[in-house]
Every structure is written in structure tokens, then in C-alpha cells.
Amino acid sequence: MTVHTSGDRWLDAPVETVFAFMDEPSNQAAVTPSLSRAERIERLPNSGNRAAYEYRMFGVSFTGEVRATTYEPPERIVYEMRGDLTGRIAWRFEPERGGTRLTYAADYEVPGPLPEFLFAPVIRWYNRREVRRLLENVEEAVAGEERATASTA
Secondary structure: OEEEEEEEEEEOOOHHHHHHHHOOHHHHHHHOOOEEEEEEEEEOOOOOEEEEEEEEEOOEEEEEEEEEEEEEOOOEEEEEEEEOOEEEEEEEEEEEOOEEEEEEEEEEEOOOOOOHHHHHHHHHHHHHHHHHHHHHHHHHHHHHHHHHHHHHO
């Protein structure tokens, strides 16, 4: 079953700050509710990351790797997912009103013989909730980094 999910949020932080935060795989694990692990394996020739992940959905663990196929600081990162989940994750970072419009979009295949008519509505609901929480968590984390930077300046 193919799943698409997306969302965006305005953050009161410069594009460079938001990009740098999301470019660190361990930060993605810290802000993505169901991502229990994300570790950099290597920096790729394009300067993007290749990282290992573990994602839990409905009590089931999915593991694999993401590879930054498009890496354009500080505008966007596109990851190809391989492993238990396959697909694509795209991050866009756009300057807006003195801050950043952060956009997340993902398309991936959920493995297994799931009856789509039965599970698709639940998976869509789950993913909408996950993206909303992810963007809220990024906002809080980046705001905390901005406060810490301001207090040491």
C-alpha cells in the first residue's frame, strides 16, 4: 500500500538554523514521534547523509536506510528510503516573514498483505498526526536552539 503524507509550518528561525538542525539524523529521531533511531552512516559525496533508521508504527518496527539523493543547502533535502519501508522523504526550507516555512512530504510503501480498504484510513490518520507532531516538535527544538544561541551571544 502506498502512503502519501505532507505538512508545513512556519518557524520563527532563520532557514540556515532550521536546515542545519534537520540535517543531523539524530535530531530527526528526537523530533519524529515514531522514529526511534536515526544514525548517520556516512556523509555522501553530495554532502548529504546516508543514515540508518528504525521506525515503529502500530507496534511494528521497520528498519532500513535513507540516502540524500538531493542535497541543496539551505533549500531542500530529498531522501530515498530503502529497507522495510521504501519511498521518498522531501524537506523544503523557504524563507518567509523573517523565519522559515518548513515543508515535509513523504511517499512510501507499507509492506505486507494489508487490506488497503480497511487499513488505509487508519494509516492516513496516523500519518497526519505524526507529521503535525513532527512539525510542532521541530518548532520547539529550533526555538530552544535559538534561545540558547541568543543567551550565549
